[in-house]
Amino acid sequence: MWIYEKMLEYPVKIKNPNPKMAKIIITQYGGPDGELGAALRYLSQRFSMITPQAIGTLNDIGTEELAHLEMVGAMVRQLLKGASLEEIEKAGMSAYYADHDRGVYPASASGVPFSAAGIQSKGDPIVDLTENLAAEQKARATYEYLINMADDPDVIEPLKFLREREVVHFQRFGEALRIVQDYLQEPHLFIMPKPDFLNK
Amino acid sequence: MKNENERFDLLKRLTAARFMVEDLHLYLDTHPNDREAIAKFNSYLMQTKKLRESYEKSYGMLTAHDSFSQYPWQWINEPWPWDYEANFELNRGEN
Ligand SMILES: [Fe+2]
Numbered sequence: 001m002w003i004y005e006k007m008l009e010y011p012v013k014i015k016n017p018n019p020k021m022a023k024i025i026i027t028q029y030g031g032p033d034g035e036l037g038a039a040l041r042y043l044s045q046r047f048s049m050i051t052p053q054a055i056g057t058l059n060d061i062g063t064e065e066l067a068h069l070e071m072v073g074a075m076v077r078q079l080l081k082g083a084s085l086e087e088i089e090k091a092g093m094s095a096y097y098a099d100h101d102r103g104v105y106p107a108s109a110s111g112v113p114f115s116a117a118g119i120q121s122k123g124d125p126i127v128d129l130t131e132n133l134a135a136e137q138k139a140r141a142t143y144e145y146l147i148n149m150a151d152d153p154d155v156i157e158p159l160k161f162l163r164e165r166e167v168v169h170f171q172r173f174g175e176a177l178r179i180v181q182d183y184l185q186e187p188h189l190f191i192m193p194k195p196d197f198l199n200k
Numbered sequence: 201m202k203n204e205n206e207r208f209d210l211l212k213r214l215t216a217a218r219f220m221v222e223d224l225h226l227y228l229d230t231h232p233n234d235r236e237a238i239a240k241f242n243s244y245l246m247q248t249k250k251l252r253e254s255y256e257k258s259y260g261m262l263t264a265h266d267s268f269s270q271y272p273w274q275w276i277n278e279p280w281p282w283d284y285e286a287n288f289e290l291n292r293g294e295n
Contacts, residue, residue, distance in 0.1 A: 056229040
């Protein structure tokens with residue numbers, strides 16, 4: 001189960017509305033490498049994970065991603081809240097406005113609604129942890145592209161924090177993968193059954 | 201809001217200590233035998249608990265499962281964490 005803490009993991013306080021930035025930052029809310037996908041990926045994979053360390057890592061990074069989802073949503077909302085219709089139109093956000101006004105909807109920067117098609121839960125610990133290493137790198141790269149497009153320090157600071165967390169998560173998943181590999185190589189622990197076609 | 205500066209100062213210290221708990225938590229998941237890190241975790245958790253307690257005394261509930269409420273029900277009081285007004289300003293250039 002989960003509990004809610006009524007505070008952000010890192011503050012989001014954006015003075016100036018900027019629908020142009022909202023339009024692209026939304027991708028870390030509901031895009032292919034965003035926080036919602038990350039949380040759902042790790043929290044789903046944990047059911048079939050092995051070794052206490054890797055299970056805990058999935059559970060707890062998955063939970064932290066929910067806190068990041070909240071931060072990104074706060075950023076999008078604050079960037080849109082005070083924006084005029086003219087600014088929204090100039091930012092190329094009319095289509096978003098027509099569907100969601102100044103609300104927060106999980107979609108990518110190009111407007112594709114959130115889809116679980118971009119994530120995987122394979123039931124194989126090595127496969128899943130390897131996917132997660134890539135996922136953390138993709139999220140890190142996205143934050144870097146977003147930082148490249150931003151000029152307001154109020155926007156850049158929380159993006160930098162989120163980027164750093166992806167680096168830490170990558171490190172933790174790397175350690176979890178090594179732990180799982182070592183565990184599987186212990187000779188008396190052949191817990192991965194031979195596929196049927198190898199027994200023929 | 202009683203005293204904005206004081207509230208933000210407290211929230212800032214709480215956010216910092218709470219973050220150390222989070223980061224050490226993830227680290228310990230893959231390093232469960234690091235005695236020194238466990239000691240650090242416990243000490244930051246103690247700080248977090250104390251800061252949370254003093255914050256809640258003046259500025260309301262931070263959780264709805266582990267905080268007491270006055271009358272009327274305090275949990276739904278604004279601002280919510282995603283509101284501009286709820287967040288403290290970072291002192292840039294200071295760090
Ligand atoms: Fe992450």
